[in-house]
Amino acid sequence: MRKILALLASLVVSAAFAAPVPGELAVSDKAAPIATLRIAPANAVPRSLRFAPLPAAEVEKIRTSARTQLKRMRIGVARDVSQAEGAVPAAADLQWVAVPGGFAARISVTSPGAAAMRVALDVSGAPAGSELVFFGSTRPERLEGPVRVDAIGDRTSAWWSPVTEGETLTAEAFIPAGNDPAASGIAVRQAAHLVISPTENVTKALAKIGEAGSCNIDAKCVDNPSQAYINARNSVARMSFIVGSGAFLCTGTLLNDTDTSSQIPYFYSANHCFDAEEPPYRTQAQKQVIANTLTTFWFYESATCGSLTLSTSMVQVTGGSTILHADLNTDVLFVRLVNAPPAGAFFAGWDPALATPGIDILGIHHPRGDLKKVSQGSVIGYITPDLVPNPPANGFLRVRWTAGTTEGGSSGSGIFSFDSSLSQYLHRGGLLGGEASCTAQSSPDFYSRFDIAYGSIAPYLNPGATPAFTVTGLWYNPAEPGWGINLTQHASYKVLGAWYTYAPGGNPLWYWLADGLWTTPTTYTGPLYVLSGPPPTGPFNPALVGLRQVGSVTITFTNANSANWSYTVDGVSSAKTLTRFDF
Template identity: 40%
Template sequence: AAALRFTADGAYGVRLGVLVQSLPEGAVLRFYGEQGAGAMEVRASELQDIAARNARGGADDTSARTYWSPDFSGPQTTLEVEIPAAASPAAVRLSVPRLSHFTLAPAQAEQAFAQKVGESGSCNVDATCRPEFNDQSRSVARMIFVRDDGKSYLCTGTLLNDAASSGTPYFLSANHCISTQAVASTLTTDWFYRSSSCGTATVNPAAVRVTGGAALLYASATTDTAFMQLNSQAPAGIVYAGSYFGGVGVGTALAGVHHPQGDLQKVSLGSVQRYSTCVDNSCRSSNADDGTFLTLGWQEGTTEGGSSGSAAFVTFGERRYVVGQLLGGTASCAARDGVDYYGRFDTSYRTALRRWLNPAAGL
């Protein structure tokens, strides 16, 4: 066994970009933060599968073979390499040419700000204060992922149920967040990342981080859809959100559950203003037949960076269903008359998603 420790002063999370050229059969890479904290490990066979999946997704050889570790909410991450006793150390060929870290001034590192708590605008509504959205809250996760530039990014995603209620961890977010398999492989998700009680700035102690990345099943800019299957099972206590592919009309009340600025989970309430078509970050008004986005105005709350990919929910009776995911828009706490654009789930469902969510229905 061998161990290498990487430290980034002033960072509250360090992810290692490990380029794996070869490992002997039975080898294990293990990652951990401060001594005594929990560790995460990945086997050589799993790394081979991830590299093959990335390559099939179009990644070049270096990107395909680069495995991004999780971070451990501190300035240190240790990589430990363990090989079987009979294996030759010469069979280990790996390097760590890249790091991705979340950096703050050292004076801030001990503050709650380091967990992104309190960074969102003051008009946002604490999800814990709206218990009627508890089921939706438990289906939504904060996303952290690494792009080809080596930088880490935040978005929001939602766990989706399928027609068979199979428990398969299908996960919906935005194409502008994750559009390639190489990036999907870096995904970590934070579940139950909300306040411990209404109006507080403390993190729910039940919050759970899931590593392992995801398989990207479908990505489209037409509706800004990224549809994935998590490689690790979602934690106990989550809810698989239902989805509605019948379409919703202008004036329909919708709700968003999301992580603005990566903050603790928030709820926004609004309604459909019109249909739109969005291309290259430019959106124009359209109609129900041609528009691939729903344009929402907000009565309570708003969205911000980090909210991207989050679901909009429609209410039927006592149940709520996903009808779209967030591209972005002009809404903010400072622009209460701004609007946001959500890719239409009914369009992406008919185009592709029913292949996984309801295969018995055919294409």
């Protein structure tokens, strides 16, 4: 009997969730604009804004803040212009130069000792057609942009620039002809002093914030990597964002949806990346302010195995993101990036089934903001962690690493299991935190459960699978007493059905509806199974346990309490009307 129950349990799991969804390669539908500077070098006289050196105590605070169980990582401090030395230049104070098509001016912002910089600009009054280009003092030849001001979704608050390298960031603003550039209102409101530069020698950069774990495995150091692994690796991006007065890092994963006609950049990470660490926790609107500052780094990995040189393929994508779902207690952050990822990135597939203990997984992440790393391990069980206020019971996966680990900056990073039928690695959840490190490699880490998150994000990832109403309940035909169907709808919208009826000889007979899917908001279809096994009155014989698919069923709901039940069993088809039983 235990074997039959186990078999039923496996059916419940498979029935409660959609089939795994494969990933696909990101393609660009248009060429990305090329950033160019409009002001000739001889005419470039930027106005400058300079801050005092960051106090040593503040640097030490950044250095130590990542050493917590929550593996979000602080990498800098946001400095208000009121802290700057001297007057803050307004648009009217800039030296505007006539250029083809309009006017251009530059402003430079310096925070001494910064490895990299970002600035928050007020662009609320900039006219249509205005553009911005950025570069840093360490690598002035690397231009970020152009950013069209029209494309910035929310200009009611200051907009955060891309990351540039070095202690000085220079922004060149372009205002189209026919507008008064002095009245554009463009002005610096904040500057982010970052202790890590995107392309600085990694060892040198990491020394500023603490030692990087030596057990981490370079993601480029996988022998004979399969295309499945390369695809999973290319779905992961390094995140940089501003929270209050701090600059932070996390990791996230680009996810595919079931609509093959488009590529919407859905991105999965951890809610605690954007939330407060203790009450009062942030509202959705407050977290959206942080989401607006998000910039992502793609192909942020070593050029070759073991090198400390950043790949020349690295691409920074600015523009922020729109929060679609952010939940404190399940630690799920699900956003839509405003701008598309670069060509060659991968929209990872996902599996909304429960990740069971013993399953092998890969973790791909950016520990301490480092170049991309990979960890290998397995799911060892479930946990109700005390890292969030009211977690669901056993609502997180416990993972133990056998190779590699995670660290600050790894927060939100995905774990992947291999699906042999699709020949792909599929996303199963994102990192909350935990106890693993290079000195405690056998200690567990805790990951959000994608199967729990799926019920909230399915309308985006699987838009055809959202039912019009909940169908859980007993369903029967009042004109035919004695048989009926018990339907249970999971939070993921998947349905398990138990059909109790009778065999031709009059004996009770049960069929199971499993592995189905919503084809429309009111139509559910799936295969029917029959189970067999030994009676409970004698010794258990596992050889007698059997499972056979006997046909299929389609349920069309005419409203929340009425449905048509069409089925085929062993080649015989029929249809019945059903009514929800009213207790």
